[in-house]
Amino acid sequence: MSKATVQPRLDAAGLVQGVLEGDRLLLARAISRVENQERDAAELLSALYSHTGKAHIIGVTGAPGTGKSTLVTTLTQSYREAGLSVGVVAIDPTSPFTGGALLGDRVRMRALAGDAGVFVRSMATRGSLGGLSKTTGDVVTVLDAAGYERIIVETVGVGQAEVEIASTAHTTLVVEAPGLGDEVQAIKAGILEIADVLVVNKADRPGVDKTLRALEMMLEIENGGARLIRHHGQLLRVETPAALAADWEEEKRWKVIVMKTVATDSSGILELREQIEAHRRWLIESGEMGVREQLRIANTLENIVRAELNRRILARLPEAGMDSMVEAIRARRTDPYAAAGALLAAL
Amino acid sequence: MSERKIRVLVAKPGLDGHDRGAKVVARSLRDAGFEVIYTGIRQTPQMIAEAALQEDVDVVGLSILSGAHLTLCPKVVELLRAQGQQNVLVLVGGIVPDDDIEKLKAAGVEGIFGPGTSTQAIADFINQNAKVAA
Numbered sequence: 471m472s473k474a475t476v477q478p479r480l481d482a483a484g485l486v487q488g489v490l491e492g493d494r495l496l497l498a499r500a501i502s503r504v505e506n507q508e509r510d511a512a513e514l515l516s517a518l519y520s521h522t523g524k525a526h527i528i529g530v531t532g533a534p535g536t537g538k539s540t541l542v543t544t545l546t547q548s549y550r551e552a553g554l555s556v557g558v559v560a561i562d563p564t565s566p567f568t569g570g571a572l573l574g575d576r577v578r579m580r581a582l583a584g585d586a587g588v589f590v591r592s593m594a595t596r597g598s599l600g601g602l603s604k605t606t607g608d609v610v611t612v613l614d615a616a617g618y619e620r621i622i623v624e625t626v627g628v629g630q631a632e633v634e635i636a637s638t639a640h641t642t643l644v645v646e647a648p649g650l651g652d653e654v655q656a657i658k659a660g661i662l663e664i665a666d667v668l669v670v671n672k673a674d675r676p677g678v679d680k681t682l683r684a685l686e687m688m689l690e691i692e693n694g695g696a697r698l699i700r701h702h703g704q705l706l707r708v709e710t711p712a713a714l715a716a717d718w719e720e721e722k723r724w725k726v727i728v729m730k731t732v733a734t735d736s737s738g739i740l741e742l743r744e745q746i747e748a749h750r751r752w753l754i755e756s757g758e759m760g761v762r763e764q765l766r767i768a769n770t771l772e773n774i775v776r777a778e779l780n781r782r783i784l785a786r787l788p789e790a791g792m793d794s795m796v797e798a799i800r801a802r803r804t805d806p807y808a809a810a811g812a813l814l815a816a817l
Numbered sequence: 818m819s820e821r822k823i824r825v826l827v828a829k830p831g832l833d834g835h836d837r838g839a840k841v842v843a844r845s846l847r848d849a850g851f852e853v854i855y856t857g858i859r860q861t862p863q864m865i866a867e868a869a870l871q872e873d874v875d876v877v878g879l880s881i882l883s884g885a886h887l888t889l890c891p892k893v894v895e896l897l898r899a900q901g902q903q904n905v906l907v908l909v910g911g912i913v914p915d916d917d918i919e920k921l922k923a924a925g926v927e928g929i930f931g932p933g934t935s936t937q938a939i940a941d942f943i944n945q946n947a948k949v950a951a
Contacts, residue, residue, distance in 0.1 A: 473927055
């Protein structure tokens with residue numbers, strides 16, 4: 471009677487209309503189509519794009535086990551209390567061996583069930599290594615068009631260098647927990663550099679003061695230095711505008727602070743939400759929002775062009791030629807550099 | 818270019834907290850190449866249907882050991898169909914007495930897997946029966 475049946479495939483226009491009208495099933499289907507990079511995904515995104523740009527995008531990143539999912543849950547609840555709708559994109563890794571994934575962020579998000587103002591979507595990385603999946607930015611675009619006012623993107627549990635989130639989010643939270651590292655960890659390059667707000671979660675655990683001191687020491691060094699704009703930089707392949715930075719008055723700079731939270735009992739969450747909103751206001755008032763948006767769009771455009779070029783070039787490389795090259799390299803008759811040159815020369 | 822994966826929601830409805838079986842199945846389905854969304858224990862049929870909608874899954878797998886399958890499973894199917902997910906395949910794993918199997922099937926539960934089922938059999942069933950649109 472109610473066995474599963476194949477449903478007819480809606481065209482992109484129908485999905486677009488559903489997304490804009492707040493139909494949750496069609497929103498979910500539109501997200502799938504974008505995530506799967508199906509043939510009409512570009513058409514769908516094109517039609518939705520003019521409805522985007524209203525959401526504030528919050529990135530939440532940090533090592534596995536620091537409590538990101540629980541923090542995202544309580545932060546979402548806090549935004550709901552403030553009357554704002556929230557979209558959540560939670561990313562977990564794909565197995566490089568089987569292509570499968572276990573997406574477990576919902577286990578921590580039970581408290582969000584039954585709220586029509588919240589939409590949670592789990593995504594697998596599907597081979598991407600930067601902490602997000604290739605289509606995360608596109609899924610955020612769909613949620614933005616659907617009218618969610620705050621979109622929280624939770625990255626996979628990251629190590630030290632997965633900083634892609636900073637080119638997707640307006641405000642990036644880096645979540646730490648007591649006992650994970652010392653002062654030297656804190657001054658290494660990478661993940662801590664992208665923080666707009668540093669969060670020490672599980673602040674009821676022993677060692678929290680040491681972690682706070684280490685992070686605060688790092689911030690003192692940073693804030694005392696000459697690099698006034700630390701955002702994106704290398705990540706987006708844009709020179710830090712040093713001249714601009716020098717002109718900025720001390721009080722106009724965004725000051726990264728370290729906040730303590732215990733996500734499991736919501737302590738510090740209201741303050742965290744207020745700090746995120748303060749960052750949002752700063753982005754707008756300082757003009758940095760425009761700069762970031764410009765960089766983000768340039769990045770998106772470049773990625774689309776790059777992906778398409780990649781596809782076109784790879785499609786033209788003869789597979790048989792590749793295989794014999796690989797064999798020749800393995801036998802040390804040639805080397806990867808010479809072989810790559812030969813393949814490209816044949817195009 | 819297109820990268821379609823079968824997405825499976827694994828949930829434990831009802832009040833028993835024995836989730837080892839659900840975790841083993843979730844893990845084995847991951848190894849079979851599916852994207853598995855694991856929601857954990859003590860889910861109501863409403864919570865399961867809502868998660869299935871937001872995640873746009875192809876399959877919902879329910880793990881039940883409490884004996885409440887005749888109440889909970891038909892409710893999940895009903896909610897899924899009511900919200901427009903005609904395509905979602907519903908499976909149950911756990912302790913289901915033989916007498917109840919036909920009742921569950923009549924209610925739209927298409928796969929019923931008792932103790933001792935190989936995890937490969939579940940993966941094969943999903944690959945053969947998931948209603949994945951072209």
